Amino acid sequence: MTMPNALSIGAARGAVELKQFFRERSSVVFTFTFPAVLLALVGSIFDSDALTGAVGGGQVLTASFAAAGIVSTSFVNLGTALAVERDDGTLKRLRSLPMPPVSFFLGKIVLVVVASVAELVLLLAIGVLMFDVALPSEASAWLTVAWLFALGITACSLLGIAASSLARSARSAGVMTTLPYTVLLFISGVYTPIQTLPDWMAGIGSVFPVKWLAQGFRAALLPEHMAAQEPAGQWELGKVAVVLALWCVGGLVLCLTTFRWRSSLTR
Template identity: 50%
Template structure:
């Protein structure tokens, strides 16, 4: 009597791999952006040397001690230039994305399966890395040359971290938003660099905030750089530096509120103004 052999059950089909996540593609894009950045040797040298040159020049010229604080003007410049370094994403992203739009890079990327958000994740992470390296270099020079004392309290480093992250994120989003303003890549530097230079002068980077006219400080208070510099002064200048502030206090709660508002506002501006095509593309 023959046995009936049951048919072998079909092997389960392998689960189809879904598309890679935005974070994964964003990390890959960040690695690409970083490689491209460091291949441009002249841009790398200028990006990292410019704040160093400014710090050495201003710190060497202005050495006067700030009465009643135990600080000197050069230490004030270190804190201010750290804030400026944290905001370089505004200028770098604004000019860089305008160039990507003008040469058709954005248009080509929009036609690929890459999630659009991954492009911005890559840009933001690259900006975060570049800003972090700039800040580390400025801190090293401040400690070695200008007698800057690094804080020992964990709370100060936590303050440094959230000011840095919110500042870089907010300025990066703002840079993405303003990248739509220039009509071409050739005009991007002039359109975006000038407001950044003006912001540095009115936000306490080069001139102590207490020495600026009241109307200038009111204008500066609408923008993130003033609050970023104020937050970094709280970390590196301590209680003595608080007397130099307009409110005689670092107002860290207000710093957090305004920087957070710029992150939200920058995101809204990006969502409402960003264009993948140049104006000549229709």
Template identity: 45%
Template sequence: MSTVTAERPTIARPGVVALGISRIGYEVRSYFRSPDAVFFTFLFPVIMLGIFTSAFSASGNIGTAPDGTGGISVGAYYLPGMIAAGMLLSGVQNLAVDIAGEKSDGTLKRLGGTPLSPTAYFIGKIGQTLVTGTLQVGLLLAVAVFAFGIALPTEPAAWGTFAWVFLLGIITSALLGIALSAVPRSGRSATAVVIPIVLVLQFISGVYLQFNQLPEWMQNVASLFPLKWMAQGMRAVFLPESFEALEPSGAWDLGLVALVLVGWLVVGLVLSRLTFRWIRRDA
């Protein structure tokens, strides 16, 4: 008499990448359900561009010749910096505060008991930053063109530069945001820890102030961090060639921009993986 053994059906589990991609939609929906995140990271650069353009336009164009000709509008000059700031806000500020909050309210502890791996979780967060950052820069450019009459580049090469600076910058910012989320001891203290760091970087990196007019020591400090290079890369895209002479080296140095951003991307990836925990060790 033979015995028939029933085989258990094999349940195919989705891979890490598939889990991460499926997580992106959830992260994007959660982002837009949070009014403070939308205001302080999505709309903030748009609002600041409007404020700077309206407040300083009366002073005339920036970079005019001695005879009063040439130059660009205040809005056109500040647009690259606002794009770079938006990338930093979407990645570093938003993710650092968001993940610190998820640690405090137990969300990460619950996710740690699911098939979601840290890598899949990272993919979800990076994907959310990429989607919201793309929407943000699209809105910012639309406001620049239709509200302030700022002319955008027409050369395909300029938009090619924009694409790689944006991708490197937004992914680097996301990874650094994940890493920075390990610093606040609670969700309540996250904004107090993260926002001052982000704000100082914006002031010393040529976002709100003309970088060539900052003290040399401040320029050197800013050069240690990625925001300065993101802003420089965006200036290479949106500003006329004559403004290249205002850079510290007298050139856009796009090769160096790429090298620094790749370096920070690697640093962010390593720090994220080393410091990320579903549960705080000191909890």
């Protein structure tokens, strides 16, 4: 009999995570409706051609919110879930099982990938139906979406895992992830054009991956002439890839140095 390896155990754990997630209806509804409702509301308010030529504000926001949805399903949801599981002792019990730690995290990543794909499809559907977003027909644009998706969920998932250790209890878990997420949406050019932000605020936003992920999705989903609306006057996809890759490395280092299986309040 062949013993299961870490990958197969991770896949099995991913199936368990998906079943648990979809059984919690309130969590499912919040996960998928929060970015979608924000896009519908904010997009309707700013859906004007005045500042962007032939491209409406709703179309620009759809591209930016594609990034926001990925950050929500990875950083916010994963970080919150791990903090809650640490607080109620779930992580401690799982650690005592004969399951490699890498398999546990692979299971979490399976959930993040499935939720992120569903979120992205939902946001693009809203953009098409409400704001006349024209999905790209070029294979190169979808290839850009693919590598942005891969780097985005990797970096934000790792940062979510690291951030989960900052919460001292389940009650503070949501605050530790939702607050920085909301602030970053404002200072990263998701809600408003980044040119309208104070220089110091835009400078802080440019340090974090949300700004670059949103810029990358605008490059993939908007016409080429919209690059002139970016601070640098171009899409800078090479720089986007480098920054996101560096955050993947940095997130991994933070995970390895900060993640803990037990609550600090456990005696």
